[in-house]
Amino acid sequence: MxxxxxxxxxxxxxxxxxxxxxxxxxxxxxxxxxxxxxxxxxxxxxxxxxxxxxxxxxxxxxxxxxxxxxxxxxxxxxxxxxxxxxxxxxxxxxxxxxxxxxxxxxxxxxxxxxxxxxxxxxxxxxxxxxxxxxxxxxxxxxxxxxxxxxxxxxxxxxxxxxxxxxxxxxxxxxxxxxxxxxxxxxxxxxxxxxxxxxxxxxxxxxxxxxxxxxxxxxxxxxxxxxxxxxxxxxxxxxxxxxxxxxxxxxxxxxxxxxxxxxxxxxxxxxxxxxRSSRPVFHRLTTAADTVPIYSIIEFHVKGPDRSDIPADSACFTLTIGKQKWDGFHLGGGDYAVRHSTYYLGTLPYTITSDIPGFPALEGAITIENLWPGRESATDYKVxxxxxxxxxxxxxxxxxxxxxxxxxxxxxxxxxxxxxxxxxxxx
The missing domain is CATH 3.90.245.10 (Ribonucleoside hydrolase-like)
Structure with missing residues (x-):
């Protein structure tokens, strides 16, 4: 004081x-x-x-x-x-x-x-x-x-x-x-x-x-x-x-x-x-894909184009680090989920849904220990x-x-x- x-x-x-x-x-x-x-x-x-x-x-x-x-x-x-x-x-x-x-x-x-x-x-x-x-x-x-x-x-x-x-x-x-x-x-x-x-x-x-x-x-x-x-x-x-x-x-x-x-x-x-780190992926990632710690990691996957899914309702699940996170259908078969983590190293993940025709997916992502770390074109500008x-x-x-x-x-x-x-x- x-x-x-x-x-x-x-x-x-x-x-x-x-x-x-x-x-x-x-x-x-x-x-x-x-x-x-x-x-x-x-x-x-x-x-x-x-x-x-x-x-x-x-x-x-x-x-x-x-x-x-x-x-x-x-x-x-x-x-x-x-x-x-x-x-x-x-x-x-x-x-x-x-x-x-x-x-x-x-x-x-x-x-x-x-x-x-x-x-x-x-x-x-x-x-x-x-x-x-x-x-x-x-x-x-x-x-x-x-x-x-x-x-x-x-x-x-x-x-x-x-x-x-x-x-x-x-x-x-x-x-x-x-x-x-x-x-x-x-x-x-x-x-x-x-x-x-x-x-x-x-x-x-x-x-x-x-x-x-x-x-x-x-x-x-x-x-x-x-x-x-x-x-x-x-x-x-x-x-x-x-x-x-x-x-x-x-x-x-x-x-x-x-x-x-x-x-x-x-x-x-x-x-x-x-800037604030925001790597965006429109594909499955592997352990070779690295992102800065504390990033907003945005995963997009293709799935059935379902107009009957209410806007902003959770309809699929990202499981990573032994925790489950809700994902959403943005329209046109574009399904997206955001994730952030303070764990370092390589994290395996799965993406699943009960929607018929939605693919069951597996991938991995590696977290680096520096924020906001390496620059990405999709980073948020502040x-x-x-x-x-x-x-x-x-x-x-x-x-x-x-x-x-x-x-x-x-x-x-x-x-x-x-x-x-x-x-x-x-």
Whole structure:
């Protein structure tokens, strides 16, 4: 938060005005999360967020589970735990949001992935994104996406005017494969959106569970155990080992200058990109076909021309990496499916359908470890405000692109949170 205080001093110091680093400098933030779904690290990140609500103008908590059973009720359950801890926290931290305020901004978004066109119908969550974005405020609305992009895509479809009012920081990578169609809709129709596509950098924050010090596998015993109701609940997620893979999207607006993605921040440092990788195949691929990691891989196959198949209805299946993905008939016998992966190496796949006359197909694709990697004529073109993981090999942490820009701050972040957790033990 030092950057925010410094910013105020720089702006107002020369004219002798006395201001405080309060509402004028707090970033406006809306969280979109798939909490309660297949990955419990959203619960961990939510516990962290709730203990830092004094640092933001938090305007929304939207449940957006493109995959799994996430729901609004899980956010509300976390708020209930926070409410029990709030009396102790409030003794030490001023400006924390009330449980009533938090419940009022908690909304249900899309349950399940969007069809091929990338959007479907408005949800309570997508409408709330639009309402917040349209508020009269000189500050942009930072939309911190911890899961799929369905509600962001829906909001942009329904209200294109909000595109220059929001800034999206998306934890992509594995989340990208769950919302390929919504991602494709956004990048095709809103290439000038301010977007931080964080596909790998965030993974520098994920704990090393084999390291037994107090910042990694030992963090629960050192800081969380006995820390109120939120601390007692934390043991239910990864046995208390803090993964917190979505937290960097929040850390980005907590520390550093969020207007400068290339600068230093707890949430990472990013570089502009002019394109987003999108290899398109109108044939079966083999292991000799290589694509960049995190690409939107688009497979097209020929099949029966069936005018009776409803538009945007799933009608065939891509099975790859032991997971199944819906494909769609685009018309004229052109069947298409999008896929994205964070796995490296060669992945075999099959394409099957119950449609009579649809061929059963087998192929393979090889994933390379650099994003956006080698250029393709079919890549999406994006504008000057699209940022992504830094490609400098010196900033790889292990084999993760840009992750060093987050990893180097992890101890400082965990120490800072540890101080707040201590308040719940007093």
């Amino acid at each position: 030092e950057r925010l205080i410094l910013l105020v001093l720089l702006i107002f110091g020369s004219i002798g005005a006395k201001v405080q680093a309060t509402d004028l400098v707090k970033p406006r933030v809306l969280i979109s999360t798939d909490i309660g779904g297949t990955d419990p690290d959203d619960n961990q990140s939510m516990a962290h967020l709730l203990m830092y609500t004094d640092c933001f103008d938090l305007e929304g908590l939207v449940s957006s589970p493109s995959y799994g059973s996430g729901n609004r009720e899980e956010i509300l359950r976390m708020i209930d735990l926070y409410e029990k801890d709030l009396p102790k926290l409030s003794k030490h931290i001023k400006g924390l949001m009330s449980p009533a305020e938090l419940r009022a901004i908690t909304k249900q978004g899309r349950k399940g992935a969007a069809p091929y066109r990338g959007f479907l119908t408005p949800t309570e969550g997508s409408r709330w994104i639009v309402e917040c974005a349209r508020r009269q405020d000189e500050r942009p609305l930072w939309v911190s996406v911890w899961g799929g992009l369905e509600d962001v895509a829906q909001a942009l479809h329904d209200a294109p005017d909000i595109a220059d009012k929001i800034r999206v920081h998306w934890i992509g990578g594995p989340n990208k494969k769950w919302s390929t169609n919504s991602y494709a809709y956004i990048v095709e129709n809103f290439p000038n959106l301010w977007m931080i596509e964080n596909n790998a950098s965030y993974r520098g924050f994920i704990t090393q569970n084999k390291v037994k010090d107090k910042y990694n596998a030992g963090y629960y015993d050192a800081y969380i155990k006995g820390a109120g109701h939120l601390g007692a609940d934390f043991i239910n997620y990864y046995k208390g080992i803090p993964k917190m893979g979505d937290t960097p999207a929040l850390l980005y607006v907590m520390n550093g200058n969020p207007d400068d993605p290339e600068g230093e921040s707890w949430g990472g440092s990013f570089e502009p990109t002019a 504008g000057p405000n699209w940022y992504t993981d830094k490609s400098d090999p010196a900033l790889f942490w292990r084999n993760l692109q840009g992750a060093e820009t987050v990893y180097k701050w992890r101890q400082a972040v965990m120490e800072d949170w540890g101080k707040r957790l201590q308040y719940l033990k007093d």
